[in-house]
Amino acid sequence: MTAMVKAEGVHKSYGAAHILKGIDLEVAPREVFCLIGPSGSGKSTFLRCINHLEKINGGKLYVDGDLVGYRQKGDKLYELKDSEVAAQRRDIGMVFQRFNLFPHMTAIENVMEAPVMVKGESKAVARERAIRLLDRVGLGDKGNNYPSMLSGGQQQRVAIARALAMEPKLMLFDEPTSALDPELVGDVLDVMRDLAESGMTMIVVTHEMGFAREVGDNLVFMDGGVVVESGHPREVLGNPQHDRTKAFLSKVL
Amino acid sequence: MTDKLDKASGPADTPPAGSTPHEPIRAIPVRHYGRWISAVVILALVVALGYAFSQGNVRWATVPEKLFDGSIIKGLFNTIWISVASMAVGLVLGVVFAVMRLSKNPVTSTIAWFYIWLFRGTPVYVQLLIWFNLALIFPVLNLGFYKDEMTQVMTPFLAALLGLGLNEGAYMAEIVRAGIQSVDEGQTEASHALGMTQTQTMRRVVLPQAMRVIVPPTGNEFINMLKTSSLVVAVQYYDLLRAAQDIASTSFAVMEMFFVASIWYLALTSVFSVGQYYLERYYARGALRTLPPTPWQKVKANLSRFSNRKAVA
Numbered sequence A: 001m002t003a004m005v006k007a008e009g010v011h012k013s014y015g016a017a018h019i020l021k022g023i024d025l026e027v028a029p030r031e032v033f034c035l036i037g038p039s040g041s042g043k044s045t046f047l048r049c050i051n052h053l054e055k056i057n058g059g060k061l062y063v064d065g066d067l068v069g070y071r072q073k074g075d076k077l078y079e080l081k082d083s084e085v086a087a088q089r090r091d092i093g094m095v096f097q098r099f100n101l102f103p104h105m106t107a108i109e110n111v112m113e114a115p116v117m118v119k120g121e122s123k124a125v126a127r128e129r130a131i132r133l134l135d136r137v138g139l140g141d142k143g144n145n146y147p148s149m150l151s152g153g154q155q156q157r158v159a160i161a162r163a164l165a166m167e168p169k170l171m172l173f174d175e176p177t178s179a180l181d182p183e184l185v186g187d188v189l190d191v192m193r194d195l196a197e198s199g200m201t202m203i204v205v206t207h208e209m210g211f212a213r214e215v216g217d218n219l220v221f222m223d224g225g226v227v228v229e230s231g232h233p234r235e236v237l238g239n240p241q242h243d244r245t246k247a248f249l250s251k252v253l
Numbered sequence B: 001m002t003d004k005l006d007k008a009s010g011p012a013d014t015p016p017a018g019s020t021p022h023e024p025i026r027a028i029p030v031r032h033y034g035r036w037i038s039a040v041v042i043l044a045l046v047v048a049l050g051y052a053f054s055q056g057n058v059r060w061a062t063v064p065e066k067l068f069d070g071s072i073i074k075g076l077f078n079t080i081w082i083s084v085a086s087m088a089v090g091l092v093l094g095v096v097f098a099v100m101r102l103s104k105n106p107v108t109s110t111i112a113w114f115y116i117w118l119f120r121g122t123p124v125y126v127q128l129l130i131w132f133n134l135a136l137i138f139p140v141l142n143l144g145f146y147k148d149e150m151t152q153v154m155t156p157f158l159a160a161l162l163g164l165g166l167n168e169g170a171y172m173a174e175i176v177r178a179g180i181q182s183v184d185e186g187q188t189e190a191s192h193a194l195g196m197t198q199t200q201t202m203r204r205v206v207l208p209q210a211m212r213v214i215v216p217p218t219g220n221e222f223i224n225m226l227k228t229s230s231l232v233v234a235v236q237y238y239d240l241l242r243a244a245q246d247i248a249s250t251s252f253a254v255m256e257m258f259f260v261a262s263i264w265y266l267a268l269t270s271v272f273s274v275g276q277y278y279l280e281r282y283y284a285r286g287a288l289r290t291l292p293p294t295p296w297q298k299v300k301a302n303l304s305r306f307s308n309r310k311a312v313a
């Protein structure tokens, strides 16, 4: 079975700043893969490389067997055109720390936008799915609200519905609950748990260790742009082997 | 922007259940003597000025007589037409050059920089004259499929359109650029992550949000355009001012005709200001929790408050 995501020695620098220093990992289909690590360790950068929001400087990155951002012919790599990169991203959903909903569209319009624009779906079909998805994240009655009229937790659930509307095969979550008031975190985690149970492949950057332990199939601890330790969440969290992991966990647990 | 939005609005205007009843404060308001004095002084000056005008060499009756004169109305429509057309050219060029200016391609962004530098750096009056006299450099226009004498091609209308439109484009480019840059980068990212292309992202996500920043200064630009368009007299275009001047030179009603033109310019800018209000309101949707009332809604609210008060009394 091909891995859903496969990273081979992925490097990323911004100018002189070397951020990712050779990341190797594999995410199997239907897996919930948790990524933890201190701030600035490169977690967001890595997620953004997976859907080519950032170009990698070295190594190789595959999603569902396809090279991200390039086409390989013989031993030469060819950069993909803007439209081809966009096509690759259709199958990868992303949820951001700051939601990034489109503020000039209502919740339902946010969810309908990509299927209509990208897949050329009819508005009627897109609307029907949007209603279903908003229902699924518990916001069936909020479709006509603009994001500014929704709480943070509600906005994040709309953002999840928006990503799901493209029927992705992989979902990336970048600290989806970090910007939320504590009492709103639970609703978002419930939606994610439900999604995991439905068999979605998910890569989740999170500081919610409870969620990682309960829902995660695999966990990676990153620090300074490298993978320090990986394994089953209960093992890494319960019995960390490296000093850096221990130091980090003692701060967040 | 989003952090403002996190705090869901509570029932802020209903007092908490346990609050104690309170007496309204009764106090004597501060007296603003200064305001009264300055109002009287200003009023006196206005009266004096009005008197000077009424005694001057002006036949006031001519103003209403000529206000709806056929050639004035024709000039008025030409002024509206050239302003709208030039503004449209300016808007399109503005968006194109703003996007070019922000491009990562250094050639593209340098071209845009040069255009903005050139057309903002020279007087629009001079630009109009250069377009109008273009035949001095290019006597013949040859586009391959189309060939003609430049003096035939460069009509007053075309010279006016190019002069005003290209100049406006340079100003609009800067306004649009500021608008695009005001949109949070997270918006572009979210759009790209959904599989939207650069163009789709610009059209569906960035520009609609940039509009909130773009519309108010664009309204000012259009109001300026309505007035600046009077410079097209220089290229023989028959606008409102030209019509007024023509009548003035034959009827010797010089000041009167300038007043006629001014009344129409004021009418145009006033009508447009109302339109701009509604446009700004439209693009504020989603950004403001409650839209400000329209002038008509304000009037209705005041009327109903008035009738309520009467009912109580």
Ligand SMILES: Nc1ncnc2c1ncn2[C@@H]1O[C@H](COP(=O)(O)OP(=O)(O)O)[C@@H](O)[C@H]1O
Binding pocket: A014, A017, A019, A037, A038, A039, A040, A041, A042, A043, A044, A045, A046
């Ligand atoms: N666009 C950028 N330009 C320069 N440096 C960046 C950029 N984005 C991120 N970085 C740097 O990369 C490092 C890793 O950032 P990030 O991936 O966001 O970390 P994390 O998500 O683990 O907190 C940080 O030191 C950050 O300053």
Ligand SMILES: [Mg+2]
Binding pocket: A043, A044, A045, A174, A175
């Ligand atoms: Mg991060």
